[in-house]
Amino acid sequence: QVQLVESGGGLVRPGDSRRLTCAANGRTFDTYYDMAWFRQAPGKEREFVAAIGYTGGTTWFHDSVKGRFIISRDNAEKTVILQVNSLKPEDTAVYYCAANHLGRGSRRDETSYDYWGRGTQVTVSS
Secondary structure (H helix, E strand, O other), rough: EEEEEOOOOOEEEEOOOEEEEEEEEEOOOOOOOOEEEEEOOOOOEEEEEEEEEOOOOOEOOOOOOOOEEEEEEEEOOEEEEEOOOOOOOOOOOOEEEEEEEEOOOOOOOOOOEEEEOOOOEEEOOO
């Protein structure tokens, strides 16, 4: 089994930055997982934010966060980081970490992911 735990959320002002961390653990977790972040705003469906391949060499982003968000990973530490910059009120959401073994299917499709964390809340408000 694989467990994913997100942290780093909080209340921030527009224009601020935040570093979201996903820590993976579990006896069966290996580095051959594509990792992603999704988010769900109040009253909306969960949407893809960003993903990173298991080597760290390929990334994918939703158009709304390109140029503002950065995704990275440290396979030795089994962590995935989402650096969120220039935050806007519309970025307010619960941010979820997800793992997809061997990068099956579309990285932008939540049904491709095998494991999920419980999420961390990011609220952007002045």
